[in-house]
Amino acid sequence: MPDILEKVASITDRLNNKLIWKFARARRPIATDRPIVTFTFDDVPDTAWTHGAAILEKYDARGTFYIAGGLEGRVEPDRSLISADGCRDLFLRGHEIGCHTFSHRKVGSLSNRAFAGDLDRNGAFLMDAGISRRPTNFAFPYNAASPRIRQVLRQRYATCRAGGEAINRDAVDPWMLKAVEIRQPEDHALGLTRWIDDVATNPGWLIFFTHDITAAPTPYGCQPETLERLVSHAIDRRCEILPVCEALNRFGWKEARS
Numbered sequence: 001m002p003d004i005l006e007k008v009a010s011i012t013d014r015l016n017n018k019l020i021w022k023f024a025r026a027r028r029p030i031a032t033d034r035p036i037v038t039f040t041f042d043d044v045p046d047t048a049w050t051h052g053a054a055i056l057e058k059y060d061a062r063g064t065f066y067i068a069g070g071l072e073g074r075v076e077p078d079r080s081l082i083s084a085d086g087c088r089d090l091f092l093r094g095h096e097i098g099c100h101t102f103s104h105r106k107v108g109s110l111s112n113r114a115f116a117g118d119l120d121r122n123g124a125f126l127m128d129a130g131i132s133r134r135p136t137n138f139a140f141p142y143n144a145a146s147p148r149i150r151q152v153l154r155q156r157y158a159t160c161r162a163g164g165e166a167i168n169r170d171a172v173d174p175w176m177l178k179a180v181e182i183r184q185p186e187d188h189a190l191g192l193t194r195w196i197d198d199v200a201t202n203p204g205w206l207i208f209f210t211h212d213i214t215a216a217p218t219p220y221g222c223q224p225e226t227l228e229r230l231v232s233h234a235i236d237r238r239c240e241i242l243p244v245c246e247a248l249n250r251f252g253w254k255e256a257r258s
């Protein structure tokens with residue numbers, strides 16, 4: 001795509017992503033006296049599995065990995081994507097496997113029917129991979145939500161995670177959870193400890209999202225030392241680190257899919 005078109009597309013995306021919060025209408029309380037921090041990984045690059053999961057486990061914590069089956073084993077110039085075996089390994093080690101669509105297309109680009117088919121396909125992929133628990137939480141590819149497909153998502157998932165760069169506090173829309181991105185440059189990623197300080201001072205639910213965890217990350221990931229710094233800072237500040245599914249239990253959201 002020519003540069004100028006890419007710029008226009010990126011501005012449109014950003015506008016859409018801003019406007020989309022106006023559709024966040026459902027409300028569930030974040031009832032917690034303790035600060036909760038969740039680390040999530042999208043797509044998922046294999047380094048999030050090999051490095052990211054191990055860092056969480058070192059602190060006896062687990063994360064949520066949003067898998068898009070269509071990316072399985074793909075080798076890109078700057079990253080490789082997780083295999084089906086890798087997904088099963090994460091699951092067996094106690095991490096949560098969430099859904100990130102199969103095709104990794106923007107959800108608004110698909111008809112409701114095509115979207116439902118895509119979700120079924122990802123569910124079948126995960127089942128074939130040996131993940132015996134059906135995914136109950138979803139993350140939007142590119143954080144691009146769409147009000148049109150909201151009903152499809154509500155019927156299938158307890159939550160949907162977008163971006164939004166904010167802490168979930170007070171009452172939130174479970175199908176429009178906000179999250180803070182761990183991305184480059186590394187200084188920026190290291191500075192995200194301020195979000196942990198914020199949630200530690202005024203308890204709520206801070207969700208981070210990122211991609212690859214490696215010495216030379218893409219713009220959308222970070223180095224292992226940086227992830228570890230964030231995890232250990234959360235522990236130091238007495239945050240509880242939980243995958244999405246366990247945070248929901250903590251808030252008593254069992255009925256969130258009603």
Ligand SMILES: [Zn+2]
Binds near residue numbers: 042043100104140141
């Ligand atoms: Zn993605």
